[in-house]
Amino acid sequence: MTTTLPPVPTGANDAGAVANATGPISANESSESPTESHLHVDDDHRIDIDGLTKVLDGRWRDMRVHGRSIAADPDFARPMNISKEDHRELTLRRLKKLAERNWSEQMLPKSLGGTNDPGGNLAAFEELVAGDPSVQIKAGVQFGLFASAILHLGTEEHHKKWLAPTMSLDLPGVYAMTEIGHGSDVSAVGTTATYDPETEEFVIDTPFRAATKEFLGNAALHGHAAVVFAQLITNGVNHGVHCFFVPIREDGKVLPGVSVEDDGEKGGLNGIDNGRLAFDHVRVPRTNLLNRYGDVAADGTYSSDIASPGRRFFTMLTTLVQGRVSLSGAAISAAELALGIAVTYATQRRQFADFTGINEVVLLDYQLHQKRLFPLLARTYASAFAQEDLLQAFHEVFSGEGDTEDNRIDLETMAAALKPTSSWLALDTIQACREACGGAGYMAENRLVGLHDDLDVYATFEGDNHVLLQLVGKRLLGEYANSMKDMDTGDVTKFIASRAETISTRHTPWRRLLQSAADLGSVRRTAASLRDSELQVELISARAEGLIEELSLDLR
Template sequence: MTTEQLTTQALEARIDVAALGEQLLGRWADIRKQARALSGSEAVRGIPGLSMDEHRERVLSQLHDLVDAKAVHRAFPKRLGGEDNHGGSIASFEELVTADPSLQIKAGVQWGLFGSAVLHLGTEEHQDKWLPGIMNMEIPGAFAMTEIGHGSDVASIGTTATYDPDTQEFSINTPFKAAWKEYLGNAGLHGKAAVVFAQLITAGVNHGVHAFYVDIRDGNGFLPGVGGEDDGLKGGLNGIDNGRLHFTDVRIARTNLLNRYGDVAIDGTYSSPIHSPGRRFFTMLGTLVQGRVSLDGAATSASKIALQIAVTYGNQRRQFNATSDTVEETLMDYQRHQRRLLIRLARTYAASFAHEELLEKFDGVFSGATDTDADRQDLETLAAALKSLSTWDALDTLQEAREACGGAGFIGENRLTALRADLDVYVTFEGDNNVLLQLVGKRLLTDYGQEFRQFNAGVMARYVVKQAENVALHRTGLRSVAQFVADTGDERKSANFFKETANQRALLTDRIKTMVAQIADEMRGVDPKDRAAGAAVFNENQNALIAAARAHGELLRWEAFTTALEKTTDAGTRTVLTWLRDVYALCLIEENLGWYLMNGRLSMQRARTLPGYINILLARLRPHAQDLVDAFGYGPEHLRAAIIADDRESKRQDEAQEYYRRLRASADTPVDEKVLIAREKAAKKAAQQGSKKKK
């Protein structure tokens, strides 16, 4: 197919940008729009180049602005002025990333972690006592879980809370330096209280990690027994006062234990509605899953901002004369530029649709509508998988966008470097991505003995709320291996093969199933009593397990994208989105082409057609690139990149074009030396031919 044919074909489909924008906004569209209006306002948005101290002060005062705008109360109980709206609360919170990630994360610390711990781990009494002050920022607070020595392994933290029946108090202690609480937002400067996670010890028994409400500062600084340090400058998020805390016999009332999942009576007797200490621990931690859910959304929003900037610039910027002496090529017309940006655009769409499903699941669990143990486990797995992928992807997309804008991408006024610096820590906080993916991998192994073996049911279908409608779709199953290998390499046939939804599903699903089965096989041989041997085999398969978990997250996204296609009613939009979904799927297959080939899932002939087919899809998508980023719906007040403000790049080029046009029309234009040389050559040739003729 020629480029012209492709362009004609591509232009036959038209995106309904407004409708697609609404679809992307999802169930909480109105709340998102409110949050975007707020995030774009002068008062709430970040100011580049502030010093750390200025930035911290500004963000602190902006938190009060959020309170005034009633932007942060939605997740809290109605009786305290909230809305009991969990999904809506997260949707609103995510959009704050476009204002300033420091603002977002400081808000997340205050209401999403500190406040949520009181809400979910405390009882009504605790909520009534502290939530009003937390909601209105009278009590800025820290979420004191992580320690210097233990981040990923929370169960092993060293801080102790020992019950003293004589005084009916807990004594909070930091027994060694590694047990200092670390990286806590609000701890460096502004926090007046903290929810402190500590080993609960009473009557000579350690009942594991529990949460305690502890006052840490008054107007004069740290309270007696509390100490700490400021974390100082960080790689980003410098509007937040992260810091360290330590405790020396800090006495708190018995009732400061947030005791929903474990309580200590006056006499020191421990009780809990959950008998197993392990399950109790994971239940408590599970109530805090919203951190991961919201980071998935925020990271995806950051990717959207990056792509909206880079694609808009790529549609204006020109460089190098390939086809004409007078008009240079637009960057987005270069195949490489399409590969760099449109593949990431496809991934961001997939992430956006997957996030919306995650948010629905989260809301189902936290509203109580669909809140079984299985639902909570599914939510954990989904959040871990999607948060890992989208936070890494945000860094990758922001960086590619910055490079695609060249030197201008590195200039502060063009936003991308600061956003990337802020988002950096998203990949390791609220769960280090490599650790989270192992959680996902372990879940895959657990499920392997169960329904995962029957992989004709879609994986995402298990997780989403309304799954019945999708079942029929998922019964297509997997074609046999032999059939793949026998396939011929005819290009059109291959393109048809690759664009079939059922084939994409089969290829993506089968890879996960096979990888998990292989790891399960490896582990099956180990004596369950031999701990060292078990650990060794697990470690030998660690990388493969993480790869399987990542593939699982990618499949979840692909399924969400595919479900979204079914909900897209405008035909033109659906056509273009289908190409985009195909690009997402086929790039995943291309990335893992070695696996598909060495395991006989694709024939050599068919595999060889894949890169070319992806390039054709990219060329088809190219005329729609601007519509696809415009549908994200962010305005100049969110993008805030000088490089694309007021079409200034286009205007500069028009000015230059006009200058050269007038120059060419003028009489005293300097002639290009190259033209002169060409003329000389031609003249010489003519003279030679003339002299030959004479002879």
């Protein structure tokens, strides 16, 4: 097959590219070229591309345009026919170019030379996936994880010492949380940081093989230091997981006591030097503890403004939730990119003659082709709107506009819900678009197979999707339990009995609609009401509430 996909337009993952590709199709296109046939559309039926783009881009439109301009630069395109070693060095050079452009300065408060626009920072980051996803994820490791840990878990002393070289990439860093034996269960990591009051140092140690830090970007080659999550032990008491700044290389050489292993070739994202780190009684100064939420005095006395160890741990991890928020947005951008490619191709590629027996039909005129792409397009639009809400919630917390404990809990729950659904949507969409483009979709130059390879790990990045959804379920069930906490035993028993009887008679989700038909006196009017957005939200909310209630009763 010699057919190739049409060139992807600049910023092909914006709403304009997708909306233009899915405009109304002319019924008579016998004398027009494949491209022209979809450009001449009656103004009354034309999609307002600029308006739709503004709606989808939301509050941080300018930052998204900025991110797209970088992604569209050929200097940031995903390379082909390149070795893992060359890809890693290319990605590092590209990351330095980003640093020269003051990339991610928006994440910093004004007191540190930034603009205090964390939402805008992530909006631009999401768009980088349209270039080389390896660059995006390496930027995420450096700025979104390593620098963010110093910013949010450290104090002024740490900011002055390490943030500037981190942002300029003079100090490439590693985010050392995940271990071979512990991924999502961060509270149980095996790495220890034992305080020695005689030398006022923490001793960082990997006591067994499963405590080795694993899958760490920048670890195999480029990282000079790591923020290491370890069990803080002082005066014989374990105070739980805290974060420590630990140098790992100097002048390109691995420091004594530090062991490095290269993870080697991966299924995708081979521009990132993932590796393992282990520590053999590596000593760091007491001041290398990132001590915003917990500190150790010279004599070994531990102190924290948050008395509860569980709440303290949750607070520390919530400060780093931006990884899930940004991955959700990047996954949606990847789905948009894939749809931009596949829908554009479907408006130009022709196959089989129409009723005249002469003119071939474009793929998008076939109902089967519409059925495989349009639902994914609709889901992607919906996900983009949901991501905008998530980004707004993130910005309110991290900019200080609305940093409350309740908002942080809501943000954590929303991120844990959207990251799985967005990453799964991206993988489903990219695969469907690949198939919809036939053999042309399998050619590496047309992006789709490489995009799937690079996005595949998103389903387990920042927590396995299924585990994250369990976190959401736990939160919802907890809220349901709280709604009944003021009832006595008798009240609860009566309530459960009444609700169980109600649920047992709920055979279909249309029961309420049938009642509406009786109230309105017209089935047609009832059916028309399904298009009402408020009713749709009410139906979905009622469905969610019903599922939570049924699950709660089943568990009892």
